Amino acid sequence: MTTIATRLIARLRELGVEHLFGVPADYNLDLLDQVYASELAFVGTCNELGAAYAADGYARLRGAGAVLTTFGVGELSAANGIAGAYAESVPVVEIVGAPSTRVTAARRPMHHTMADGDFGRFERLHAEITCDRVTLTADHAAEEMDRVLRSCWEHKRPVRIALPTDLVHAPAPPPDEPLLPEGHAYPSPAPLLAAFRAAAAGLLTGAARPAVLADHLVDRHDAHEALADLIAAGRLPAAVMNMGKGVVDESAPTFAGMYVGAASAPGTRAVVEQADCLIAVGVLISDGNSGGFSHAFPPGRTIEIQPYEARIGDAVFPGLPMPDALVVLTDLVKGGVRGQLPRLPAREPVAASPGAPLTQAVLWDRFAAFVRTGDVVVAEQGTSFFGVVDTRMPAGVDVVAQVLWSSIGYTLPAALGTCVAAPDRRTLLAIGDGSLQLTAQELGTFARAGACPVVIVVNNGGYAIERAIHPTDAPYNDIAPWHYADLPAVFGAGDHAVTVRATTPAELDAALALADRNRDRMVLIEVLVGPEDYPGRLAAIAARRRAAGQAVAAGPG
Known part of the structure; x- marks a missing residue:
């Protein structure tokens, strides 16, 4: 018989999750028994925060991760890790062992609560740090868990699924369709692709200094191969933001270094800021990756590709998945667009006396x-x-x-x-x-x-x-x-x-x-x-921050 617990475990496996990080506690012990009887391996950590961090690291390599906590105290311990996964677009499924439906219906003052009968406050808290959430019920557990897990996969952000103790063994219908679409992608409408192609061709055609700037959302939305094909098609110089380190091949002659606004190496800064067509892929601007907002993208000459939207000037193409947009750009680049290979200085080994203090x-x-x-x-x-x-x-x-x-x-x-x-x-x-x-x-x-x-x-x-x-x-x-x-x-x-x-x-x-x-x-x-x-690099950034702080403190004049 398929139960709510066994169905949830099977759906996690469809996401590619083979391990569950967490801490055992009374509200999740029955679920853990089902985990140990399945192909899902449990990795116990010292506390729930460590489990959330571990699930985050796991997800960055596997595409999704999962963490198990108990109600209230456990999930609050994990909350900082869940918030970090939300901020950095990491798909983590938080499973919370919750008090039974009988207890919550009676509003009893239970341990791990505020003893006021409010069993919804922790789900409300998670509204700020997850993209979707649900407390499963006997009548709708199957469709609700599928909805929330699909949100996790689509948006690449954490979700919360609470499973009351008395529903672990409750029956559930077996899945009648895969959790994810075939090939893990939905086809883009042909008119949308055609409109994007026409707009992009207007910038790419005749470009003499095209360049790529890539960030972490390339990784989260599994667009590595599509991005690599684009770069190779035109031997385009490709720089990365610091959150996106590793998303392009840094051993290739096309690698143009790390772009951090004014804190960038001169050659990297020139590739990005002097491009006559900059293709910015999955870029998120923050104070920490832009040199304190000192970035300068070419005005009117940037093609911005986000996970489900593209922008070219004032034109917006909503609903266009990143891999599909990159395929269109690759086809255009194959028509004759060629980049100028960057010139990065070679790494010079640091000389040091073998017995000198380490630096x-x-x-x-x-x-x-x-x-x-x-x-x-x-x-x-x-x-x-x-x-x-x-x-x-x-x-x-x-x-x-x-x-x-x-x-x-x-x-x-x-x-x-x-x-x-x-x-x-x-x-x-x-x-x-x-x-x-x-x-x-x-x-x-x-x-x-x-x-x-x-x-x-x-x-x-x-x-x-x-x-x-x-x-x-x-x-x-x-x-x-x-x-x-x-x-x-x-x-x-x-x-x-x-x-x-x-x-x-x-x-x-x-x-x-x-x-x-x-x-x-x-x-x-x-x-x-x-x-x-x-x-x-830290010494240089710190010096600029101190100088900026001194200038602000001094005031005008």
Whole structure:
């Protein structure tokens, strides 16, 4: 017999979800029994926030992720992770074990509630951080779960499904059609495609300096191949926004670097801002990826492609999926449009005495040489991200970072998610000491899950990015001096982990070589650098922010 629980599990599998992250609790235990009897594997985490972060990291590689919480306390613990997934367009299904329908109908004062009989407040809260939500009922569970799961897939944002305890074993009709359309896409109307083609041809035809600017929504909406075909068709120079790092092949001669407005390298800035036809694909502008809104796209010469809409000047093409728009542009480019290949400076190895104190410059130089084709690089939004972001990645590398939401501590559980999602690929996690202290306990979950990441902990004695943008002698950016290399043992990793500290270039080289020799274990490398030593891009951005702040403080005149 198909039950509501078994039907929900089957529909998750149709989304490509093979693992469920979460924490067991009384309102979800019956559902967990059904999970353990299915092909869906449960990965228990130390808390619900870690589970939400892990589901986010998993979804970025698999296309969707899932997290299980209990009502009230559990889902509120996960809420920051769900909000981050919403902000960054990551499809995560949050399943909430809820009190029984009999209890809610009687408005009884239950644990994990405010004891006022209001069982809807947490669903109302999630209206702000999910694209759809439902509390399943006996009469309409099948159609309601399908509606919400399709919203998750279509909009690439989280959803909340609450399952009352007394409905876990309730009967449900088996699916009579697939959850997703064939090929996971709906056909675009021919008139819409024709109108878009005509408008785009007006800009592309005769363009001498066409260029592409890509961002993270290319990844979320599975448009990698269509974008790669467009770039290859005209050998178009392609730059990325920092949220979109990894969405184009950075080893190709067409790669034009990372565009961050006025903070961009001169060559990258010229490719984007001097283009006579800029194709902006999945671009989202925020303060953090535009150099403080210093971006300058060519006025009147930009073709903007979003997930379900395109814009060319004043013309808007609603309902046009991103992959279909890219196919049209590729066909136009094949008609004779050719780009000018960018000229990026070659990476110059950083010279350093083997026994000298380690610096950020040396660390990220060695990291660039350490990354291999097929790796998954997870970079914390702090000094680690600013070190990683200027690394020109080999082909086939995915980069996971939370640039927009920027919740520190996100990446350690997210790396757990990437390890589980892609166990045959190597996950490299770069995280600062301050960020790691928020979610460090999930190091133990790596071992329980058999995950084998390389974890590089940048120990600079506190919140270095805050020191960079707001220098002060006050101690609020300092943190407790943990012994980071000892943490895997503390959290139960045992022989599954290898740990080492590096204070000099020679020790770092040896540590990275050790990691290469131990692919079957978690390797944690604690890297010690100075508290006011920053990656070059962060130092430059911080200097501009301080100058801008001083100008504002000084006022006019």
